[in-house]
Amino acid sequence: MTVTQTEAPAARRAGAAEGELEKSTGRRNRRTYLALLIPGVLGLVVSFVFPLAYMVRMSFNKGAPDGVIEETFTLDTYIQPLTDPYYWRVTLDTFQMGVTVGLLCVLVSYPVALFLARSTSKYRGLLIAVAIAPLLTSAVVRTYGWMVILGTNGLVNSTLDGMGLIDTPLKLTNNMTGVTIGLVEIFMPYAILAMISGFGRLSPQLEEAAGSLGASKLQIFTRVTLPLSLPGILTAFLLVFVLSISTFITPRLLGGGSVQVLATEIYDQTTGLLNWPFAAALSVILLVLFGLIIAVYQRLTKKIGG
C-alpha cells in the first residue's frame, strides 16, 4: 500500500479536488523519496561503484612488478593469466576447492537442516539460532580454532598419538585438506540457512501420506523428501561454492602459503609484487567466473521451478 493510495480516499471524503491533490502529493512524493534515496545512493557509489570501476580500468593498464604503472589500454594483463599454465592451475584449483567444499558442506548441513525443518521441539528457535549464530563470529577466530584442532600438536594429532594410533602427526594444516575442512565448517551456517528457506514444499504430512500408502522409509526419502528438498540443496551448494572460490582468510591461514587459489594470488600480486594491473585482471576474471555461475544457476532454478 502506498501513501498516495491511502490518502486518496481521505481526500474524496473531504471533498477536495481529487486530481489536483493527486498531482501535488505525487510531486511531493517524488521529492520525498528522492531525498530519502540520494544520500544512500551517493554513499554506495563512493564506497562500491567507484572502487570496482577503478579496478576494472586498472586491469587494462600495464604494470611492472616493482609497482610502476603505465596508463594505457591493453589486454596484456589478461593474456598472461589466460596463457600461463600456472594461472590455469590456480583457477582450476580454486574451482575444484569450491566444488569439494560445496559438496561436503551440503552433505553435512543437510541432516541438520532436515532436522530443523521438521522439528516440533519448543527449543527449535534456539537450535536454529545456534546453527546460524557462527555466521556472526569472526572468520579469523574460527580459522584459528581449526588451526588449534588440526595443527601438528593440535587436538586431532594429540588424541590419535595418545591412543597410539599414529607415530608421525598427520599433515592436516598448511595444505588443501585443512583448508577444505575449515571452509566446510565455516560455510555450514549459510548452507543450513539456505536449505531451511528452500524446503518450503517439504511437509511431514506428505511423508506420512507416502508411508500410509505403503512406501518404505527409503522410498519415502528418495521419492518424496529428497526431490522436494532439491531446490534448497542446490541453492546451498551454489552459495557455498561462490563463497569458497572468493574466500581469502582461511586459505591464507590454514593453507600456510602452500595453497594457492585466486584470492591468495590477488593478495600476493597486490601487496607482495605490487603488480596492480595484474591483480585487477585476476579480480575481473574472478568476477566473470562468479557472474557465469550465477547465470547458470538462475537458468537451472527456472527449469526446476517450471
Place this chain on the structure above:
Amino acid sequence: MSEARLFKPRFNPAKPAFGILVFLLYLFLLAPLLIVFVVSFASNQYLSFPPEGLTFKWYEMLPEESTFMNGMRVSLIVAVIVTVIVLALGVPVALALDRFEFKAKAAVQSFFLSPLLIPSIVLALGMVLLFGPLNLNNTYTGIIIGHVAITIPFVIRTTLMSLATTDTSCEAAARILGAGSWTVFRRITLPIIQPGVIAGGVIAFIVSFDEAVISLFVAESGLPTLPVQVLRYVENSADAAVAALSVILILISLAVVVVVERAMGLRKALR
C-alpha cells in the same frame, strides 16, 4: 486396544541414530569456537593437548599486549562510525523502497543488496587501488568507506523486513489527523521499524568489527584493525594469548546474536 496398537509406531532404530548424527554435526559446527575456549584457559606454554592445567594468565596478558589493544581501539572506532553512517544512509533508503512507488524500484533494491554478491577480496583490491592516489590508505576514512559498502545491505534488509510486516494505516491515520511528515516518522514509523533498525545496526557493527580482508588491504601497514592484528599474530606465534582474545571476540558476537534474536529473530535478519 488392538487397533490402537496398530497405529502405535514401532521402535525405530533410525530415529536415535539420526539424533546422534545431528548432535555430532552440531559439535563439528561449534568445534572451533569450543576449542578456543578450552585453549584459552590451558596453562600449556605452546599450543598442545591435553591441557596441563587451569590458568588465567592469557587473559591477564591481554591488556599489556599493545598490538591487540591498539587494534581493538581502531576496530571499535571504525565499527561505531560505520554503524552510525550506514543507519543514517540505509534506513531512509529502506523507507523509500517500502513506502513509495517509483519506476526503478527493483533496480534500486538490487543495487543496494549487490555488495553482498561481490567477493570482498575484489572490493578490497578496488579500494586499495582507488585510495592510493587519494591518500586514503591507512586512514580511518579509508577503512570506514570500505566498510560502508559491505554493511549497508544488512541495514536495508532488516529495516525492509520490519516495514513489510506492518501496514501503513497508522501512518495514514496520523496524517489525516494533521501530523506533519516528521512527526509521523518520529512518532509512528520509527517505533514500528525499531526492531529492524536495532538488528541492522548491531549486525553492521559486528560485520565491520570482524571484517578482515578490506582492512588488510587498505590499512595493514599503517592502521591495523583487530582482525588484522589477530591474523598476523596467528601467522607468527604459537601461544594461546590469541585464544583469550578470541574468546572475548566470540562473547561480543554472542551479545550481538542475542540482541538480533530478541529484536527480530536471527533467521529472519540474516536470510
